[in-house]
Each structure stands twice: as C-alpha cells, then as structure tokens.
Amino acid sequence: xxxxxxxxxxxxxxxxxxxxxxxxxxxxxxxxxxxxxxxxxxxxxxxxxxxxxxxxxxxxxxxxxxxxxxxxxxxxxxxxxxxxxxxxxxxxxxxxxxxxxxxxxxxxxxxxxxxxxxxxxxxxxxxxxxx
Amino acid sequence: xxxxxxxxxxxxxxxxxxxxxxxxxxxxxxxxxxxxxxxxxxxxxxxxxxxxxxxxxxxxxxxxxxxxxxxxxxxxxxxxxxxxxxxxxxxxxxxxxxxxxxxxxxxxxxxxxxxxxxxxxxxxxxxxxxx
Amino acid sequence: xxxxxxxxxxxxxxxxxxxxxxxxxxxxxxxxxxxxxxxxxxxxxxxxxxxxxxxxxxxxxxxxxxxxxxxxxxxxxxxxxxxxxxxxxxxxxxxxxxxxxxxxxxxxxxxxxxxxxxxxxxxxxxxxxxx
Amino acid sequence: xxxxxxxxxxxxxxxxxxxxxxxxxxxxxxxxxxxxxxxxxxxxxxxxxxxxxxxxxxxxxxxxxxxxxxxxxxxxxxxxxxxxxxxxxxxxxxxxxxxxxxxxxxxxxxxxxxxxxxxxxxxxxxxxxxx
Amino acid sequence: xxxxxxxxxxxxxxxxxxxxxxxxxxxxxxxxxxxxxxxxxxxxxxxxxxxxxxxxxxxxxxxxxxxxxxxxxxxxxxxxxxxxxxxxxxxxxxxxxxxxxxxxxxxxxxxxxxxxxxxxxxxxxxxxxxx
Amino acid sequence: xxxxxxxxxxxxxxxxxxxxxxxxxxxxxxxxxxxxxxxxxxxxxxxxxxxxxxxxxxxxxxxxxxxxxxxxxxxxxxxxxxxxxxxxxxxxxxxxxxxxxxxxxxxxxxxxxxxxxxxxxxxxxxxxxxx
Numbered sequence: 144x145x146x147x148x149x150x151x152x153x154x155x156x157x158x159x160x161x162x163x164x165x166x167x168x169x170x171x172x173x174x175x176x177x178x179x180x181x182x183x184x185x186x187x188x189x190x191x192x193x194x195x196x197x198x199x200x201x202x203x204x205x206x207x208x209x210x211x212x213x214x215x216x217x218x219x220x221x222x223x224x225x226x227x228x229x230x231x232x233x234x235x236x237x238x239x240x241x242x243x244x245x246x247x248x249x250x251x252x253x254x255x256x257x258x259x260x261x262x263x264x265x266x267x268x269x270x271x272x273x274x
Numbered sequence: 275x276x277x278x279x280x281x282x283x284x285x286x287x288x289x290x291x292x293x294x295x296x297x298x299x300x301x302x303x304x305x306x307x308x309x310x311x312x313x314x315x316x317x318x319x320x321x322x323x324x325x326x327x328x329x330x331x332x333x334x335x336x337x338x339x340x341x342x343x344x345x346x347x348x349x350x351x352x353x354x355x356x357x358x359x360x361x362x363x364x365x366x367x368x369x370x371x372x373x374x375x376x377x378x379x380x381x382x383x384x385x386x387x388x389x390x391x392x393x394x395x396x397x398x399x400x401x402x403x404x405x
Numbered sequence: 406x407x408x409x410x411x412x413x414x415x416x417x418x419x420x421x422x423x424x425x426x427x428x429x430x431x432x433x434x435x436x437x438x439x440x441x442x443x444x445x446x447x448x449x450x451x452x453x454x455x456x457x458x459x460x461x462x463x464x465x466x467x468x469x470x471x472x473x474x475x476x477x478x479x480x481x482x483x484x485x486x487x488x489x490x491x492x493x494x495x496x497x498x499x500x501x502x503x504x505x506x507x508x509x510x511x512x513x514x515x516x517x518x519x520x521x522x523x524x525x526x527x528x529x530x531x532x533x534x535x536x
Numbered sequence: 537x538x539x540x541x542x543x544x545x546x547x548x549x550x551x552x553x554x555x556x557x558x559x560x561x562x563x564x565x566x567x568x569x570x571x572x573x574x575x576x577x578x579x580x581x582x583x584x585x586x587x588x589x590x591x592x593x594x595x596x597x598x599x600x601x602x603x604x605x606x607x608x609x610x611x612x613x614x615x616x617x618x619x620x621x622x623x624x625x626x627x628x629x630x631x632x633x634x635x636x637x638x639x640x641x642x643x644x645x646x647x648x649x650x651x652x653x654x655x656x657x658x659x660x661x662x663x664x665x666x667x
Numbered sequence: 668x669x670x671x672x673x674x675x676x677x678x679x680x681x682x683x684x685x686x687x688x689x690x691x692x693x694x695x696x697x698x699x700x701x702x703x704x705x706x707x708x709x710x711x712x713x714x715x716x717x718x719x720x721x722x723x724x725x726x727x728x729x730x731x732x733x734x735x736x737x738x739x740x741x742x743x744x745x746x747x748x749x750x751x752x753x754x755x756x757x758x759x760x761x762x763x764x765x766x767x768x769x770x771x772x773x774x775x776x777x778x779x780x781x782x783x784x785x786x787x788x789x790x791x792x793x794x795x796x797x798x
Numbered sequence: 799x800x801x802x803x804x805x806x807x808x809x810x811x812x813x814x815x816x817x818x819x820x821x822x823x824x825x826x827x828x829x830x831x832x833x834x835x836x837x838x839x840x841x842x843x844x845x846x847x848x849x850x851x852x853x854x855x856x857x858x859x860x861x862x863x864x865x866x867x868x869x870x871x872x873x874x875x876x877x878x879x880x881x882x883x884x885x886x887x888x889x890x891x892x893x894x895x896x897x898x899x900x901x902x903x904x905x906x907x908x909x910x911x912x913x914x915x916x917x918x919x920x921x922x923x924x925x926x927x928x929x
Contacts, residue, residue: 319903700926
C-alpha cells in the first residue's frame, strides 16, 4: 500500500494526465508505472520530476545504460525497494546483461564494505586526492 | 585523525608490508594511500580486501571506469568522506572527464531525490518489474 | 511478519498492559498499534519509549503538527516503512492537508538531492555558518 | 577540501555567474556560499538546483521556517555535514529560536530511535494506516 | 519477489551447487536459504561471499554470538529487511535469549538517537579520543 | 565547529551543571566530553539522554563491552564521526583488544556487504525465519 492512492487517468487532474500521456509517448508504451501515479497528487512535482529525469538520463558524456547502473547503485545503497526494482528493470531494458548485473552487484558490495571500513577507521583523506 | 595509527612500512608486520609492496607494484607508484595503512593493523583483512578489490574492479562485462563511477555513487550515498575523495580521484585517473563527473553527480542527485519520493509515498512495486 | 510476536493484551505482562491502557486513554481510542505490541516484549523499553514520546511530541516552541512533519521527514530518510506509514497517518490526524503533504514531500526530495550533491562535492563549510 | 575547486566569480562561466548574481539579489547579500561555487562547474545543474530550491522553499501551505526545519531534519539524518551547518544557519536566519532548535533536535533523536526499533522488530504496518 | 529468480539445485550451475552442498554440510541442515539461491546467479560471488562469511564469523577474539549481535545491529541500521530477519534468527540459533534481544534493541535505539544528536550538533571530536 | 557553542561549566545552567557533575562522579574523571557540553543547551534533553544511557549500557544479559561494540557498529553504519571516535575509545577503555577491534571491523564490513547484496537482489524472507 502507498501513503496516497495511486491515481488512474480518470482520477488524475488534467495537468497530471498530460504528464502520463507524455510518459506513454516518450516511452512508446501504454503503461504508466506506479511511481508516477502516486506522484500525480502533486501535478507540479510530477511534471518537474519527469522533466528533470529526462534531462538527466539523456545520452551525454555517459551513455544511458551507464547512468541506469549508477541509478541502481544509489537506489540499493539508499535501501529503496521500489527504485531497486524499477531501475534494475530499466537497466535490463537498456541492455544490461546478466554478466553486467553480476559485476554491478559485486562493485556495490565491495564499495559498501570498504565504505564501512574507512568510516570505522576514520581514515584521514590523503593530500594527493586534493584537486 | 584515525581510530588507529596509520602504519608506515617500518611499523607494519611483514604480511602487511607484502601487501603494500603489491599495491606499489600493481599501481606502478611508490605511494600507498592511508586506507591501506590503517587496515594494516589486521593483515589478513588487509590482504583479503586488496585481493577482492582487484578481482572486482578488473575489466569484465563493465569497464574499469564505469565500475569506478559506480563506486563513487555508492560512496557518496553512504556519506563516506574518505571514499568519495579517493574514488573520485581514481575515476579521474581512469579517464573521467569534467563532463562525465557532472553527469555522474546529476544522476546521483536525481536518484537521491526519487528514492526519497518513492519511500515517502511507499509506492508498491509494479507487477511488471518482476522477473 | 515481525521478528517477535505482537502481544495481545492477554499475552502482555501487567507492566506492558498498563502502557497499552495509558495509550488508549491518552489517545482516546481502543486501538493500540503494532509498534507498541511488538515493543511489549520489553516492558521497561516500552514504557520508556512511550513516556519519552509524549514529552517530545507535546506542544512547545513547535506545534505538534510541525513535530509530526519532522518525524515523517526523518522516517522517510531512514527508509523506515512502518514509521513512514504511521507518522504520515498521525500527521493527517493532526491536520496535515494534501497541500501540506505535497510540500513536505517536495522539501524532503529537495534536501535528499542537495545532500547528495554536497557530499559528492565534499563542500567545505563556510566560516559564516559558524556560531 | 572539495572534490572540485570552488569557483570565484572570475573563474565561473557567464551562465554560472548569472546564477551567483541572482542568489545575491534574491538573498540581498553579497555572499555566495560554497555549495553554489562548487556546483558552478556544471552551470545547468547549478541553475536547475537554484531554480528548484526557490520554488520548493517558497511560502505555501507550509511556512518557510517549517520547511527549513524539515530540511535540517533530512540533512542530519543523511549525515550531511555541510547541509546540517548551512540549513541550521538558514533556519536561525528565518527565526528559529534556541527553544525551537532544542525541540527540533529532540524530535529528530526520538524518530531516529523509534525508526531503529521498528526496523529491528520488523513491525508490520497496521491496516488502519492505509489510505 | 527478488530482482533475479531464486535458483533451485537443479537450475544452479555446478559451481553454485557445490556451494549449496557446502552450506548444507557445514550447517548440518538440508536447507539453503534464499540469499544464497539469489546469489547463485554469480557463482564466483557466491563462493567468495560464503568463504569470507565463514572466516569472519568463526570463533576468535569475539565469540560467534557476539559477532551475530553485531551483524544484527549493522543490518538494522542499514534498514535491510532480509538481513534483519536472517541474522535475528541466526542469533537465536546461537543462543540469544529474549533478554539479550531486548538489550540489543535498546542499545541499537540508544545509539541511533545519540548518533542523530551528535550529527545535528556537529560535535567536534575530543582530543583525548585520539590514539 | 559545532552548530551550537560547547558550554563550559560556568556557562551552563545549574540543571546542566548537575549532569556534568554526575558524569564526573560516575565516570571517576574530571573530564566532560564535548557531546554533553553541546547537549547542555537543552538541560532536559541532556538529563534524559544521560539517564537513559546509563540504564541501557549497564551490565545485564549482555556485558558492557559487548554493548559498546554494538554501539560502535551502529555508529559506523550511521556514518557518525563523533560517535565512532567516542565509542571506539569507550570500547578500548572497557577492554577491547586490538584483536577484538579487528574482528569487530571485519564483521561490520561483512554485514555492510551482504546487506547491500540482499537489498540489490531484493531477496524475499524465508518462511523459516518467522517466529
């Protein structure tokens, strides 16, 4: 259950429905996932989030699959169940193979481990890491 | 300050010094950074961590720079100051350009934001994300 | 499922039942929510938590609704599913409107985003923020 | 030290300088704090963050001080040193008294404590919290 | 649901099945829990994790039950639902009594609370804590 | 720097000074560490925290050193710099040897790693972990 009802197209106000339509058009699907239906209670936040997501995830100096892997890494580290599922699925849709998934998980686990050690040891930052 | 003294080559025991030597040889540098000097109080943990790091970060289905970007993303999300510095430096050494750094940060920030929203809304996972 | 059984009034020991009764009396309800029934395995911890909660959440320099909004913000950021649900419900019971809920979420998301950026950039604290 | 140099007005590109000017104008100060000078390496991210911050923190259903208290609560929970300092200072500037600060801290601490307990106990969400 | 299918003995490759067999032999049970069945998609990661876990959790300067309590504390603090359940069960299997469980929870909650306060106050580390 | 000035005995109000005196008496030291001097701005919170800490950390089903190790584990996982330092020092004062410290760190790192994997894989909880 969500802390707000998920809004159907009928229940959403026109501004939210316009975002739903844009999601369907841009993603070439008739499916709008639950995140957007929950956010639709606040149409300006919905629109701002969708607009920003498209800008951030567009091809650039990093390709979209690499961005999606980074998104999964953050979502896992934040312990976000929904985001871990949705961005793992998105990464697969963008070409993540099982071998890439396995390596992604190994890096996340390695980082979690050395992050904990560095924090436990309170290691001071080396001068040479300074820019 | 660290919670343990950083060990110089002289103060480290032979097993730890062997890891220091291996780090210098593999990285083609005479510098051993503070993380390893702090870990050196537990030579088996030092050796296990260094060995595993090399396996995990080696080229594979993902290239080493992509792995380093993922490492930064996890370190930032865990709030690890040392790791954020050391892996940002490592990513630069492996070819991260300012444009790639900027996009990395934008993705991390976007994920942090939608993670928070999905958690606040307790959005249920869509059936179609299931494998 | 919980890691301990939830205790009914019958199963709880007298010290825990006294807290249940106080919860019902103070909240003017006959319902004791699951958190307290799980905590009841440790009656002193149950009593200490309930006592402290009342002191902390009482009207003071901040009004109870504002305190509840802060409670939701912490719970979301900690990724606590139960607490996100229970304190969102409590905030509504204390007068949080849908517009207030939407703004609460927007602030939480904004903070999550700039927290991540400040950490990724390791921005040094400005002198003028010092007291 | 930051992971990027903080940019002075002279070093920043015109798009970033325009944001600095807007910050000075809107805040009626000649001071631009370090966060913005670090973000200035990515002028579009700088502009997007500044624009969004103004929208989110503007008076609405919640007043700006309440929003700032929520911002502090998220920043503390995320362990963001910079943000804890900057938003505590911002809250003071918007009228947070010592008594309000004390109550803010007491609520954050209480929530941290019950979040941990609810997670340790894996308390199932009560039906009645559902919307 | 998991982000990957849980592998049965039949579906797992021989390297993964060998780890399953070792788990059954070492734990003297015919049950292999879901964590290992999910990890089995990456046999080297499965083997490395299982090997390391045995080394780390073996009797040493700390006894296995104390190690398990520490494991629970980390898992709760990271908000890991699976790990909180599995390591609470493991701690019970190693002799954690209800009284020990109650004290474990009280310490976790106390630490969560003072961690939040120390971070909110940004308390500088005392000189005398330095080694 | 802290977000509030650290209060000397002279600057603290009588209720806070009474807590300082009790800390000195119970710990048989003339030193009051920074955490308490920062908390002293809110004497009731100071007193409540000190009282609760004594109850929670007293010998019981778990001995005080084990409790201190758990405290360190939580503090590290929460990324609390101050608490990592102060509780590592406290654990040493209560008898933590270098070997115990090394094992504590190894367990924390192992848990951080498997927590990340379980979250990334979204492993469903086994029925048999249910109580």
